[in-house]
Amino acid sequence: MFTFSLPALAALGDVAPDFVHYANGGVLSTAVQPDGKIIIAGDFGTVEYVNRNGIARVYAEGGLDPTFNPIPNAPVIRTAVQADGKIVIAGGFSTVGGVPRKSLARLNADGSLDTGFDPFVDGYVYSMMIQADGKIVIGTEIQLPFQNATYSLVRLNADGTLDISFNPNPDRSVRSMTVQADGKFIIGGSFTTVDGTARSRVARLNADGTLDPGFDPDAEGTVLCTAVQADGKILHGGGFTTVGGVPRNCLARVNADGTLDTGFNPDPNSLIWSIGVQTDGKIIIGGYFAAVQGTARNGIARLNPDGTLDLGFNPNLLVQQSGTLNRWVSSTTVQANGMIVIGGFFIAVGETLRTNIARLYNNRxxxxxxxxxxxxxxxxxxxxxxxxxxxxxxxxxxxxxxxxxxxxxxxxxxxxxxxxxxxxxxxxxxxxxxxxxxxxxxxxxxxxxxxxxxLASVSSPRLTAVKALGNGAFQFGFTNLSGGPFTALATTNLSLPSSNWIALGLATEISPGQFQFTDTAATNLPYRFYQIRSP
Missing domain, CATH: 2.60.40 (Immunoglobulin-like)
Structure with missing residues (x-):
């Protein structure tokens, strides 16, 4: 069992002192790599006072990675780490490292441009999802090359070419996507139809992009973020006021069939931009709100699984800039060790100076x-x-x-x-x-x-339940490693080598680690010797 825990003096939501402190513009994306490093992206030009235009990589425990510097010529707003270590980026850029790339590009693991990937996406990419097969789904409003139509949701093959078999055709932008365990995925945005069928801001698509006709939550207002829980329920955040005709301000949860979870009503007082779900069922929300269920929470909060506010977690973003209170958390990421990385537009968390990015202590x-x-x-x-x-x-x-x-x-x-x-x-x-x-x-x-x-250190098999059955067959049991294939062999002459013993068949695992074999041919013999072999 691996256990990660807090330093003894840290309180929940306190700022971790060892993480990067400063980005000179908004941080809109934070994505973890398998090695624990974190890709951060946004509308910044420096990180820790080092030139990094729109994208940078930081170590898991803090500090800028000096080897990673792709140099797009405009902000990066979305990032996705592939299984092979490559990184897909989306934003307002037209070049990456001086090479033309319109809105979408792919980087090698070291930050250099993947020159074989050039989809030329002429438009704004709101959301991006990597499928299990390596295909890339992007939510956008784009004009594709050589086509007159504008598309809000497209899928690219792993090499960047357009998957022409996929065309859900929402009538307006898709801001967020999340995949279910069955391969279906939820989309949220500002659309009102999907492939000509009415769907107000939320829909579910089958893996091939066709509409799931049995799912229709009906949000009244833009859905900006979606997340699927382990139990199959689905969280929606954004700027809506009702779901399924029932008042729900900016955050709601629906059951797997799309009906409203009526017991869940956190009631933030403004926009939700990001949702992070923990395996204990608690929910991290980031946005532009100042209160949750009437209790002050500036920009970030944690909810209990039932939607009530977690009163023990309060990082408290509160920033004075040009006479306006700013409390905008755009991005939330839960690291493998449970620590929470937030990005957005702020210059302090609690009483600790942090500019647009911070890491917070969390439970175990x-x-x-x-x-x-x-x-x-x-x-x-x-x-x-x-x-x-x-x-x-x-x-x-x-x-x-x-x-x-x-x-x-x-x-x-x-x-x-x-x-x-x-x-x-x-x-x-x-x-x-x-x-x-x-x-x-x-x-x-x-x-x-x-x-x-x-598994080589497993103890020797232990013989159990030896008995002669009423029909003259002989039966015995034994214990060993669950799931292993065990063959019963027999002979009437112990002087023979094992290679000359007769293989009778496989033993049956009747319960985990408990095996049984029945020799029906034993009725014809006065005695017999047995051994078990694996495999």
């Missing part, structure tokens, strides 16, 4: 990656760990130099699992998950855990 995050048998691996995640989707497992048999995909995890209570495997008795496993973040939840990154395992 826990996780445990374990190989429970040669056929199963599980990743348990709890506490303030970020809620995630698209969990994958990989195996290395050379100490972590090379990795082989094992498959995609299935959600279980408290985490994820992958079963039906045939693993070696020793090796390393890696689990990865995608975490959404940033303004409009339009950016995303990856968190990962790696662990070495050894």
């Amino acid at each position: 995050a826990t996780q445990r990656l374990a190989v429970t048998s040669t056929s199963r691996v599980e990743w348990l995640r709890g506490g303030t760990s970020p809620e995630a989707h698209h969990v994958t497992f990989e195996l290395s048999t050379d100490g972590g130099t090379n990795w082989t995909s094992l498959g995609t995890g299935t959600r279980i209570p408290g985490g994820w699992e992958l079963s039906g495997l045939s693993l070696p008795v020793t090796g390393k496993v890696r689990a990865r998950a995608r975490v959404t973040s940033g303004e409009c939840n339009g950016s995303s990154g990856l968190v990962e855990t790696v662990t070495a395992y050894s």
Whole structure:
């Protein structure tokens, strides 16, 4: 079990002293890499007083990465980290590193431009989502090359070419997207129809982009951010006033079928720009609000799973600029260790000076990656760990130099699992998950855990329940590693080598770690000797 905890003297929401302190413009996107580094993006020109135009990378525990400097010529507003380490960026730029790239580009892991990726997106990109297959969905209002129509939602193949099979056709902008465990995804924005069917600001699409006709929450006002909880319920934030005809100010939760969760009503008094969900069910919200449920909360707050305000968490953004109180948090990101990175437009958090970016202390995050048998691996995640989707497992048999995909995890209570495997008795496993973040939840990154395992030290099998059955068959049980394939062999001559014993068949696992074998041919023999072999 890996446990991350707070320093003894830190209070919830306090500013971490070791993280970067300063960006000279708004921070709109924060996305984590598997190694813990964080991509930050926005409308800034320097970070920690070092030139970084629109995008920079910082270390997990703070400090600017001096090796990463892509140099777009205008702000970057959305970022997405791919599984291969490359980073897709979107913004108002027309060049990256001096090379023409219109609004959308991809960087190599070191920050250099991926010259083979050039989709030429002529328009503003509001939101971006990386699918499990590597395709990229962008919410936008764009004019595509050689086409007369304006598109609000398009999908690109992994190489940047247009996926012409995908055309949901919302009539206005898509500001936010989030994927469900079943591959369907939620879109939010200012649209009122999807492919000609009425959908007010929220809709659900099937994986192929067709409209899910059974989902219609009906928000009255723009939906700026969306997030899916572990239980399948869906959070919407933005500038709306009703959902399903029921008053809900800027934040609501709907059930998996799109009906309003009537017991959830945080009631912030202004816009919600970003939502972060923890595995304990608590919810981080960032925006332009000054109160939640009538209680003062400036720009950032945490909710309990039922939507009530978490009174123990109050970072308190309060900034005086040109006679106006500014409390705008655009981006929230929960790191793998539970710490919270916020970006926006502010110059202080509580009584601590921080300009547009800060990291906050949080409760404890826990996780445990374990190989429970040669056929199963599980990743348990709890506490303030970020809620995630698209969990994958990989195996290395050379100490972590090379990795082989094992498959995609299935959600279980408290985490994820992958079963039906045939693993070696020793090796390393890696689990990865995608975490959404940033303004409009339009950016995303990856968190990962790696662990070495050894199943070779499992104790010898213990014989149990030996008995002759009424029909003359002989039955015995034994204990061993759950999920392992065990073959029963037999002979009437102990002097024979094992290679000359007769293979009778596989033992049956009747419960985890408990196996049983029945020899129906034993009725024909006065005695017989048995052994168990794996595999």
